[in-house]
Amino acid sequence: MLNKEILGIIKNSRKTGWVLEPDAKKIFRIAGLDVPEYTLAAGADDAVSFAGKTGYPVVAKVVSPEILHKSDVGGVEIGIRDDDRLKEIFNRFSKMDGFTGLFVEEQVEGTELIVGAKIDKQFGPVVLLGIGGIGVEIYNDTAVRMAPVEKKDVKSMIDELKAKKIIEGFRGSVPVNIEILSRMFIKFSELTVELENKIESIDLNPVMCTGSRCIIADARIILKHQ
Amino acid sequence: MDFLKLFEPKTIAVVGVSLTNDRHPANVIYNKNYFRYPVKVYAVNPKGGIYYKEKVYKSIKDIPEKIDLAIIAIRAEYVPAVLSECIECWVGGAAVISGGFAESGRGDLKKKLLEVVKKADFPIIGPNCLGIYSPDSVDSFFLPSERMVRPESGNVAIVSQSGGILVDQMVKFAGQGVGLSRAISIGNKAVVNELDLLTFFARDDKTDVIAFYIEGFGPGEGREFAQIANRFPKPIIVMKGGQSEAGSRAVLSHTASIAGDYTVFSSIMRQFGLVEAKNEYEMISFCESLSCYPKPINGRVGIVTASGGHGAIAVDICDRSGLEVPLLPKKTQKRIRERLSASIQPIASLGNPIDLTGSARDDDFIIATSELSKLEEIDCVLVLLLPYLPEVTTDVGARISQLYQEIRKPIVAYVPHVEKYRMIIEGFQLNNVPVARSIDGAILMVEAMKRYNPC
Structure with a gap:
């Protein structure tokens, strides 16, 4: 998934220590993930x-x-x-x-999720999925797995969330398309593995999920100290 | 690395035996193996001499026999030289009891130790550890024999970074009647770590379940541990020390802040089907249960008791623990009722929990447990036994256990643990059915089988 363009963006962001949002969005777009216009x-x-x-x-x-x-x-x-x-x-x-x-x-709408990654000292690349938005650390309704993940992992992560019902559609709200979310999350986890030596952590918060898309509304990539 | 020589040695050398101080750790280790274990023990001290009529060798090199295991309890700075000698004369491996290496700021000594052993691929347990306890084979713990509580020999191996926790677990194993295959205190794990032992235990005939007490993995080792565990043929139980997160550390991202060390550890253990024990109580319950039934279950429980209260509490705990207590089919209920003693036939309730009432006899427990065991929609039968009931006899434990041998459906029992009920308890335990001392404990045992989820 990593190509010259992605590596170039990361290289140019070294001085800041993190990747500015336009560049981060570009990386995810190149990697085949859905970002807004x-x-x-x-x-x-x-x-x-x-x-x-x-x-x-x-x-x-x-x-x-x-x-x-x-x-x-x-x-x-x-x-x-x-x-x-x-x-x-x-x-x-x-x-x-x-x-x-x-x-x-x-401006995109949908159920706000957080998709995250960090490189753990003991376990290497790990990924996180949960209810997103600014209250993410307060509700702390998230699930964590070692990357890369498979489809069954994504399913078990959603099962673990208290907000499972919201994701599946609650009181008339549109259910999140689990198939699309799965594909997006698996691809993200694979990208994380490839970026292991370059990054410290990634927050995609929120990712706006609907019945037809999972769009990264905000992205932050913290680079590894060199 | 061949650990069998270390865990079941024929010959051992204890390095550091003192001629003047009988409380020296090396002396304790020498004496307990000399008197109590089927091994040939040699004492080593550079000064030489005679220790209670036995020769003390000045060096391992002087011992006339090949040594399987060297137990080294001398000052840290002398350890690398002794290890060189061990390698020179083909010793099988060493347990380095001595502390004073990296943990005391002497990283240089640890480095020296590693230089010596790396080339030779020489297995070392420790340093800074109690070493190896193998029932009926060897004991390198420097704790006097009379102070130790020794569990019976059995099929659970414990590996611990902390010697203290290991010895405590042994006390609990003995108290709960769980049998031990090996207890290994790995201390600073400079050479041999959890991964090496996991690889050994996969093939160790004496071990069916492996329990780890882990404080932390080295860089990247956690990932490797999870990957090995994923394809592992036996249940693995892990307990993590240091679960609280260093909360105030400033982190730049939400993800790094939420996914702290323990959250990551716990999530990944579950992801790869390992059973995490959150505390010592869970640890012992899980060990007991999985040592009897090292197979996963779905978690549908059938409950047999003679008290409505016990049944109600058990259902509540099952519910909280994610276990199901499915209602029994009408025709099963009917069949059970027809077979019960006449006195309880009209009053027993059979929906699940099955409440046999205070007039239940041994036979009623047998009938209910047997019927539940045969049901496809039940994975495990929980027997909450009330040994004080007038019609229940001391045979009931052994008789219920027999049902497992016949039907092969896991049975977990609860019996209050007091001396006068010992025959019932042993009737279960000695026939390989786990018995808890509380209802919570019994349900933890069921939960262990559900949480064990190999890929």
């Missing part, structure tokens, strides 16, 4: 023209090597519905530390 806008006009093509609503996030946790500094806006608002956000975010551009992407 996005652009890295250098100016407000770029942002507006992107939104014109994909249509509103869109999400905007600050891109800065100095900001790892974007929502902690107010660097994420969702539900943007028109050009004026998008321009205003561009101006506001452009004043943030280390601003290198505005990340604009189509």
